[in-house]
Amino acid sequence: MGKALVETMPSRFWAKVGRGEDDSCWEWRGATVVGYGVLNISGKLHYAHRLSWEIHMGAIPNGLYVCHSCDNRRCVNPRHLFLGSLADNMADMAKKGRAFWKNKRGEAHNCSRLKEEDVVAIRKSYRKGGITQKELSVQYGISHGYVSNIVLGRAWSHIKEGL
Numbered sequence: 001m002g003k004a005l006v007e008t009m010p011s012r013f014w015a016k017v018g019r020g021e022d023d024s025c026w027e028w029r030g031a032t033v034v035g036y037g038v039l040n041i042s043g044k045l046h047y048a049h050r051l052s053w054e055i056h057m058g059a060i061p062n063g064l065y066v067c068h069s070c071d072n073r074r075c076v077n078p079r080h081l082f083l084g085s086l087a088d089n090m091a092d093m094a095k096k097g098r099a100f101w102k103n104k105r106g107e108a109h110n111c112s113r114l115k116e117e118d119v120v121a122i123r124k125s126y127r128k129g130g131i132t133q134k135e136l137s138v139q140y141g142i143s144h145g146y147v148s149n150i151v152l153g154r155a156w157s158h159i160k161e162g163l
Helices: 003-008 010-014 047-055 086-095 116-128 133-140 144-151
Strands: 037-043 044-047 067-068 080-082
Touching: 003 044, 010 037, 010 047, 037 047, 044 047, 047 067, 047 080, 067 086, 080 086, 116 144, 133 144
Parallel strands: none
Antiparallel strands: 037 044, 067 080
16 A cells, blocks of 8 residues: 555544453454454455554555454554564464364364265266266266365375275
8 A cells, every 4th residue: 555545544443443451352343354454445345463563564565465363353563563574474373273174074174065975976976987977976066176085095085084
């Protein structure tokens, strides 16, 4: 964001911040998108924590993220923010036990479309022959590449049956 824009919007920004003690989270009280505060500036949404960084610390280098040490998406306290790469942010999330994918495999994963019995059936059907991976992908509503990874044991590797 340009310097001129940062200089013209602080009053709008601060009107939406519940500022507390220096070490506490400063809660964003405005609009949010997936839990992160946002502010509309000239027709474009800007994340509140990124605006806070720019107001207090200056420009955000290309390719870096503004991460929360407090894990509170609404927090805009610059003392709770740090710059990092995507890998840094993912490592921080995993270290704090917030990585949704870390301990959820198979059916327990919130994005799973299949059950373990489906995986076994896909593997057995393909090994038996008479059906293509493409046909299996249509039958189970998943991509052809995902079927291939299931059959090869790259996906659902914790299920050994049918390999």
